[in-house]
Amino acid sequence: MGNTVQPLLEEYQIGDLKLKNRVIMASLTRGRATNPGLVPTPLMARYYAQRASAGLILSEGTWVSEKSIGFINVPGIFTREQVEGWKLVTNAVHEKGGLIFSQLGHIGAASHPDFFHGELPAGPSAINPQTHSYTPEGFKETVTPREFTVAEIKQTIQDYQQAANNAKEAGFDGIEIHAQAGMLIPQFLSLATNQRSDEYGGSIENRARIIFEILDAILEVWESTRVAIKFTPVAYSHVGIVTPDEETIPMFQYILKKLNDYNLAYLHIVGPAEDLTGTPVTVLQQDYFSHFRHHYSGRLMANLGFTQESGNAILQEGTADLVSFGAAFIANPDLAARFRYNLPLSEMNRDTLYSGEENGYTDYPAAIAE
Numbered sequence: 001m002g003n004t005v006q007p008l009l010e011e012y013q014i015g016d017l018k019l020k021n022r023v024i025m026a027s028l029t030r031g032r033a034t035n036p037g038l039v040p041t042p043l044m045a046r047y048y049a050q051r052a053s054a055g056l057i058l059s060e061g062t063w064v065s066e067k068s069i070g071f072i073n074v075p076g077i078f079t080r081e082q083v084e085g086w087k088l089v090t091n092a093v094h095e096k097g098g099l100i101f102s103q104l105g106h107i108g109a110a111s112h113p114d115f116f117h118g119e120l121p122a123g124p125s126a127i128n129p130q131t132h133s134y135t136p137e138g139f140k141e142t143v144t145p146r147e148f149t150v151a152e153i154k155q156t157i158q159d160y161q162q163a164a165n166n167a168k169e170a171g172f173d174g175i176e177i178h179a180q181a182g183m184l185i186p187q188f189l190s191l192a193t194n195q196r197s198d199e200y201g202g203s204i205e206n207r208a209r210i211i212f213e214i215l216d217a218i219l220e221v222w223e224s225t226r227v228a229i230k231f232t233p234v235a236y237s238h239v240g241i242v243t244p245d246e247e248t249i250p251m252f253q254y255i256l257k258k259l260n261d262y263n264l265a266y267l268h269i270v271g272p273a274e275d276l277t278g279t280p281v282t283v284l285q286q287d288y289f290s291h292f293r294h295h296y297s298g299r300l301m302a303n304l305g306f307t308q309e310s311g312n313a314i315l316q317e318g319t320a321d322l323v324s325f326g327a328a329f330i331a332n333p334d335l336a337a338r339f340r341y342n343l344p345l346s347e348m349n350r351d352t353l354y355s356g357e358e359n360g361y362t363d364y365p366a367a368i369a370e
């Protein structure tokens with residue numbers, strides 16, 4: 001790129017937050033909360049602080065309640081100890097001049113009885129999502145869950161609100177709702193996993209209801225410009241039966257139209273990992289992010305497979321306002337500096353993605369010593 005201007009390195013304002021660049025660190029589950037209380041550790045604080053030169057860090061997906069768990073050694077934000085642990089993380093990031101949002105998640109039907117003393121996990125309907133859960137004994141196939149009662153749905157919404165409140169106390173700068181493939185929210189949106197006949201199932205409006213109820217609950221605690229959502233109308237093949245269906249396009253158009261009234265921090269959209277030809281969302285194949293630009297009037301963060309070049313290009317074109325990088329941040333803690341000086345990127349070690357304590361976690365060096 002030589003000395004050409006890089007939009008990725010420009011400052012960006014979201015409400016009262018000033019991001020020092022538009023290189024965003026996407027959420028990365030790393031399985032380092034290796035203690036029974038799922039409490040964030042000093043090692044995690046060090047890892048996040050190493051990445052504080054990102055314009056904004058999105059924390060790893062974090063459990064909103066005991067019942068939301070479904071992957072080993074992932075931290076929560078529902079106990080006092082967890083909130084104290086997160087304070088170590090937010091303080092460490094802020095000391096380095098960074099910003100960090102808490103990504104709040106619930107895995108719903110894609111959990112496993114091993115996390116609940118043999119009891120079934122719950123989801124929108126008693127339908128096996130046919131995916132895998134990473135249990136203490138390794139990856140296991142999911143089972144047919146219990147159907148949530150309406151009271152449990154209301155409780156789940158309360159859990160999100162409490163977690164958002166805890167995130168504020170823990171010193172986070174905002175919230176990102178984890179509505180990515182594999183999680184509870186897309187299980188509600190999907191025709192395959194939601195066959196409820198009450199106000200949370202059936203029509204598009206009913207299946208999308210939980211998103212807005214969670215959002216409204218969080219907005220009682222946070223300013224709208226500190227709250228974001230990450231989701232995708234496409235899905236990876238490994239997420240079982242929650243894949244695009246014939247109502248995915250109208251579903252997303254409905255959601256985006258409604259979100260236009262919310263003035264959120266941003267909408268974080270994950271792109272397709274696979275060719276969409278022949279799927280119910282083939283229409284998204286061309287100019288994927290333009291579809292969101294067209295239907296959504298707020299700030300847009302683009303994700304999946306971006307490089308320095310394609311990230312700068314999408315910002316230059318004006319199709320997105322921010323670009324997030326996931327995998328690249330694993331082995332390149334100083335990703336923004338590498339873009340600034342056109343330095344090569346380091347390769348990550350896949351064996352230590354979800355385990356290994358400091359190995360393959362905090363031992364990837366910056367390219368330029370601080």
Ligand SMILES: Cc1cc2nc3c(=O)[nH]c(=O)nc-3n(C[C@H](O)[C@H](O)[C@H](O)COP(=O)(O)O)c2cc1C
Nearest residue numbers: 026027028029060061180304305306325326327353
């Ligand atoms: C090891 C790993 C863990 C991830 N954990 C999460 C997560 O907790 N929450 C989430 O929304 N996405 C998660 N993702 C997805 C990334 O945030 C991102 O959407 C994806 O990697 C695509 O971006 P990339 O091509 O820049 O890596 C994870 C990805 C990886 C590689």
